[in-house]
Amino acid sequence: MEIGIVGLGAMGREIARNLVVAGHSVSAWNRSGGHVDGVRMVETPAQALQADLTLTMLSDDAAIRGVLLDADLLSGARPGLVHVVASTISVAFARELVEHHRKAGIAFVAAPVLGRPDVAAKGELNVLAAGAPAALEKARPALEAIGKRIWDMGEEPPTAYAAKIACNMMITMAIEAMAEAVVLTETNGLARERFFELILGTLFGCRPYQTYSGNIVRNEYPPGFKASLGLKDLRLAREAAAGAARALPMLDAVHGRMRQAVDAGLGDRDWSVMAQVTLAQD
Structure with missing residues (x-):
């Protein structure tokens, strides 16, 4: 399959590598250039839309609007193109994209992913896919090359982004829950390591707790998923809540904590650095 890629950030590079390994012919455009073995770099995003799937x-x-919509690139895409948007975007913007794709006469598949760059490198992302059945079927070989499981979120693309935003919201709630639990236990004489051994072995032996408890134990937050991007996703969650006219107090709390971390200059650290803010509170 001929596959175009628009955007070769930390996730995009790993996705591109796995598509090449799977035998696809891959071309890519990236604003700041770059190189991935086996990938043909093109000079414009419009060229990346001349494929079977982009x-x-x-x-x-804002990035998608600036690159694709402002220049009306969808209208010049190859006929029959399936456009897969794997970015995490707002539900409102996803609805707008549905209309843009309808007018351009090309298929739109939502495919936000769960996983960090190290997971993407292994081809083990969880893909939250939504779109018309025929478009999803055409996209399946590419999605299978980058993920260990494709989760069917239905035929309406905005649904997949709502699910992704909700997942990221819940991860930040888990991080904050661990930090607050450490405040209670550590101030009463229990070491973080022993407390996390307890919760990981009993009530909370799931991936977010397993992944981020180690950062909290070491009080080290090396770059992974940036706190600045986590704050963006929590903002999207708040926008979705406002659109539903619902109050979500736990969401407001973690958004506030992540905002504190970013405002403290920690935006490039892993988003679990929000725990450091909680633990440092007097």
């Missing part, structure tokens, strides 16, 4: 992995709504 996968967009830009950072947010």
Whole structure:
């Protein structure tokens, strides 16, 4: 399959490598250039849309709007193209994209992913896919090359982004829960290591707790998923909540904590650095 990629950030590079390994012919455009073995770099994003399938992995709504929509590139895409947007975008913008793709006469598949760059490198992402059945079937070989499981989120693309935003919201809640639990236990004489051994072996032996408890134990937050991007996703969650006219107090709390971390200059650290803010509170 001929596959174009728009955006070769940390996730996009790993996705591109796995598509090449799977035998696809891959071309890519990236604003800041770059190189991935086996990938043909093109000079414009419009060229990346001249494929059987194009996968967009830009950072947010504004980037996609600036690169693809402002220049009306969808209208010049190859006929029959399936456009897969793997970015985490707002539900409102996803609805707008549905209309843009309808007018351009090309298929739109939502495919935000669960997983960090190290997971992407192994081809073990969880893909939250939504779109018309025929478009999803055409995209399946590419999605199978980058993920260990494709989760069917239905036929409406905005649903997949709502699910992804909700997942990221819950991860930050888990991080904050661990930090607050450490405040209670450590101030009463229990070491973090022993407390996490307890919870990982009993009530909370799941991936977010396993992944981020180690950072909290060491009080080290090396770059992974950036706190600045986590704050963006929590903002998207708050926008979705506002659109539903619902109050979500736990969401407001973790958004506030992540905002504190970013405002403290920690935006490039792993998003679990929000725990450091909680633990440092007087």
